[in-house]
Amino acid sequence: MNACIAPTSEAEACALVREQAAIGGRLLAQGGGTQLPDAPAVTRISSRALQGVVHYQPDDFTVTVAAGTPCTELTDALAREGQRLPFEVHDHRPLLGTQGTPTIGAVAASDLAGCARQHLLGARLINGRGDLVRCGSRALKNVAGLDLSPLVVGSRGSLGLITEVVWRVECLPERALTVGVHCSIGDALRFMARARALGLRLRGGVHLNAAALGGRDLPAPSGSAGLAMLRFEGRSLEALRVQARRLSLGTVAEWTDTGSDRVWGSIRAHGALCSKDNEPVWHIQQLSRIPGQLLQRLTDRPDLRLQLDLVGGRGWARGALSAADQAATRALCLQGVSAELRRPGLGEHHRAIKRSFDPAGVWIDLMDIGEPQ
Amino acid sequence: MSAHSLLGPRSAAPDALRQALLEILAPEAVIFCEGVPTTYERDGLNGSSGQPGAIVLPSTTSQVVRLMRFARRSGMPVMPRGAGTSRCGGAVPPAGSLVIATTKLRAIVDFDPVAGRVRVQPGVRNQTVSEHVQDAGWFYAPDPSSRRTCTLGGNIATNASGACAFRHGNTASHLLGLTAVLHDGETLDLGCHGDAAPDYDLAGLLCGSEGMLAFVTEATVQLTPLAQQARSMAIGFATRTEALACASALLRAGLVPHRLEFMDRLAVMLTERHLPSGCDIDAEASLLVELQGLPEEVAEDLDLLRSTVDRRGARSLHAAPSEDDAALWRGREAIYAAVSRAGRFECLDVGVPRSALPAALEEIDALARQHGVDHASVVHAGDGTLHTFLISPQRDEAAARRACACGDAIRRLCVRLGGSITTEYGVGLGRRDLLALQWSAGDLAQQRLICEALAPGGSLNPDKVFPASAGAT
Numbered sequence: 001m002n003a004c005i006a007p008t009s010e011a012e013a014c015a016l017v018r019e020q021a022a023i024g025g026r027l028l029a030q031g032g033g034t035q036l037p038d039a040p041a042v043t044r045i046s047s048r049a050l051q052g053v054v055h056y057q058p059d060d061f062t063v064t065v066a067a068g069t070p071c072t073e074l075t076d077a078l079a080r081e082g083q084r085l086p087f088e089v090h091d092h093r094p095l096l097g098t099q100g101t102p103t104i105g106a107v108a109a110s111d112l113a114g115c116a117r118q119h120l121l122g123a124r125l126i127n128g129r130g131d132l133v134r135c136g137s138r139a140l141k142n143v144a145g146l147d148l149s150p151l152v153v154g155s156r157g158s159l160g161l162i163t164e165v166v167w168r169v170e171c172l173p174e175r176a177l178t179v180g181v182h183c184s185i186g187d188a189l190r191f192m193a194r195a196r197a198l199g200l201r202l203r204g205g206v207h208l209n210a211a212a213l214g215g216r217d218l219p220a221p222s223g224s225a226g227l228a229m230l231r232f233e234g235r236s237l238e239a240l241r242v243q244a245r246r247l248s249l250g251t252v253a254e255w256t257d258t259g260s261d262r263v264w265g266s267i268r269a270h271g272a273l274c275s276k277d278n279e280p281v282w283h284i285q286q287l288s289r290i291p292g293q294l295l296q297r298l299t300d301r302p303d304l305r306l307q308l309d310l311v312g313g314r315g316w317a318r319g320a321l322s323a324a325d326q327a328a329t330r331a332l333c334l335q336g337v338s339a340e341l342r343r344p345g346l347g348e349h350h351r352a353i354k355r356s357f358d359p360a361g362v363w364i365d366l367m368d369i370g371e372p373q
Numbered sequence: 374m375s376a377h378s379l380l381g382p383r384s385a386a387p388d389a390l391r392q393a394l395l396e397i398l399a400p401e402a403v404i405f406c407e408g409v410p411t412t413y414e415r416d417g418l419n420g421s422s423g424q425p426g427a428i429v430l431p432s433t434t435s436q437v438v439r440l441m442r443f444a445r446r447s448g449m450p451v452m453p454r455g456a457g458t459s460r461c462g463g464a465v466p467p468a469g470s471l472v473i474a475t476t477k478l479r480a481i482v483d484f485d486p487v488a489g490r491v492r493v494q495p496g497v498r499n500q501t502v503s504e505h506v507q508d509a510g511w512f513y514a515p516d517p518s519s520r521r522t523c524t525l526g527g528n529i530a531t532n533a534s535g536a537c538a539f540r541h542g543n544t545a546s547h548l549l550g551l552t553a554v555l556h557d558g559e560t561l562d563l564g565c566h567g568d569a570a571p572d573y574d575l576a577g578l579l580c581g582s583e584g585m586l587a588f589v590t591e592a593t594v595q596l597t598p599l600a601q602q603a604r605s606m607a608i609g610f611a612t613r614t615e616a617l618a619c620a621s622a623l624l625r626a627g628l629v630p631h632r633l634e635f636m637d638r639l640a641v642m643l644t645e646r647h648l649p650s651g652c653d654i655d656a657e658a659s660l661l662v663e664l665q666g667l668p669e670e671v672a673e674d675l676d677l678l679r680s681t682v683d684r685r686g687a688r689s690l691h692a693a694p695s696e697d698d699a700a701l702w703r704g705r706e707a708i709y710a711a712v713s714r715a716g717r718f719e720c721l722d723v724g725v726p727r728s729a730l731p732a733a734l735e736e737i738d739a740l741a742r743q744h745g746v747d748h749a750s751v752v753h754a755g756d757g758t759l760h761t762f763l764i765s766p767q768r769d770e771a772a773a774r775r776a777c778a779c780g781d782a783i784r785r786l787c788v789r790l791g792g793s794i795t796t797e798y799g800v801g802l803g804r805r806d807l808l809a810l811q812w813s814a815g816d817l818a819q820q821r822l823i824c825e826a827l828a829p830g831g832s833l834n835p836d837k838v839f840p841a842s843a844g845a846t
Binding site: 055057058059060061062082117118127131132133134137138139140141142143144145146147148150151153154155170171172173174193196197198199200234235236238239242243246288289347349350352353354355356357 | 487488489510531532534538539542543545546561565572573574575576577578580581582585597598600601621624625626627629666667669670672673677724725726727728755756757758791792793794795796797798799800804808811812813815816817819820822823824825826827838839
């Protein structure tokens, strides 16, 4: 069967999974399908019909939401109360050339948003037995029992279909200031270290290399330098400029409020990496693991476009990566190269955890699509 | 909750056990419980103790590996132990267990003053981390009230946090990497300690697992820069509702204070009697607020605080002296000592969603009246944690039992309001019979399967956390 089923209730989803488990079937969990350029030859079960805010009291600084809720619907609901999620919600569709609607459950499952992991408080998912399992809590603090929500983040559907997520929320800022600085990636990382040492609470920091800047409506770099953009938020622009001056940045551009929002909208949509060609797209999960010299070499390449998330510690690349560079950066390929290079297999303990949720191996890991099952 | 004793027969250690442990460790690192009770038999949970088979004090990861392998071969359950500051029996040893204490695992292995990271062994005290890094302009933010004595290992076991959690987060949000030894002696290097592919977050799973999954031998944590400026205020209100509404107004306006504490009238009276700090003893409720940050941030925050408090009609406002901002907090930080002067007490660490705090306090009043106990509450007003002290006269066992029963009723209340039976101390021994209030049988079964996946046979800190009736599927 090569269909996409969208159950309208958790009970219906549980029954479907039990059915598949009984016949040795396999399922791919998905949200809005935005990470899949083509319909894979497996049965998919989507959370997209499980929508809506389940519980939200702004004074709680948490929100419980059904996993299939479109991200924009959630962010709009929070914004009406002067709140937002504490991390940037990316839209990968322009980058991956996919259709569908980004859903909030997939943000947890994919762990592609830099800081999202630390803000997931709880979740519900349907495991490989067709049982509904709750993880974490709806409250800001909870240490009762074993918290399984760290396993859910980034599980890519391998443990089950996420049906509900609980996120921490924060207040929307009154003012925003984004400053742009021409600099190398090394200098950008030094600015971030300095900001951290001063206690500056940056909402966003990104470095685009020269290759990513070509033809964009952003300040043109001199030589091979890239552009770092840092986002300050608070109650007054005056105070934000004081904070920016503490970093001695050598600012070449400045955007405020709605202008700042537009810049970050483009960053969230990976505007600098989008193109009509079929070059591979990579996600770098841990910038901190990459040696400085390698990072500099990669950013200097004129044929590799890089967008590095300096706050979330992640990166996005578009272009060819050698096997050696892929291994050194532990980059995950989201589109475009052969399966052998995609990622290493699960270790023994990871397999044991997977079996505890899914003994019959019903749930397929999204990253295994295209690999022999 | 009734007292729960795990006393086992007290006997001389078998020669084989003695010989085997002395092959791994020097004699001064091995303690056998013969005749004289030791500190290691109990923790902060009143009325509970256990008789371990032996207590060992390794000082290296390789010694821990050998001890875990020995315990597995000989069938001895293992209990990791930090400073024993647990208030819920998490460090009460199971009968006949091998207690592996972190007393000698107290090295600060590495400190990066530029990145603000420190790598430590698990026996390092929470406050020691801050003391070690403060000259370089950093501190370690997770701030349980026992931070002068509790250890990083214990903090990781319980995912510890304190009053600063709303701004700074908990232990998990500061954990960058772990080295941990499994039941069979296998060593895992996780997070920044290892090269493993980032599939499932095992480090995140271990944090808060109460010693049931592995023995942590090293951890790397992220530090927080010391603030350039700090300003504190004590604000008195005529009602608890007004105080909590003001707290919500401040947070909804975007204030992210370093600490925001609510104290009811009895809590203020007890702390001011013990250590006068400047709080209003005639207010029905008080907020203590600490603002920290860069001077321009603190200036803006102060303006917001003052304007909000003015609009909310506070009855008193007292600023800490600029030369001693910590003065205002001394009473609050000594609350345990202050309450102990009023009698014996049980301190809860329950939590509710912030919007349920007014209802929770009202219902706690009713439950306390119903059970005939006095009570005082302090609340981490940012995250909804309630530290309610249920007070009974010394040597009045009937009153103590009523206080215990009241505590259980309050925990049930908090779950009903959408919260948790424990937000800081953990489940341990003392709360495990209440865990089913918060989790279904299926949820607990999945949690137990994870434990079985990493620690087959339940040999690490057994008989803790899960109710005795929650079997694995």
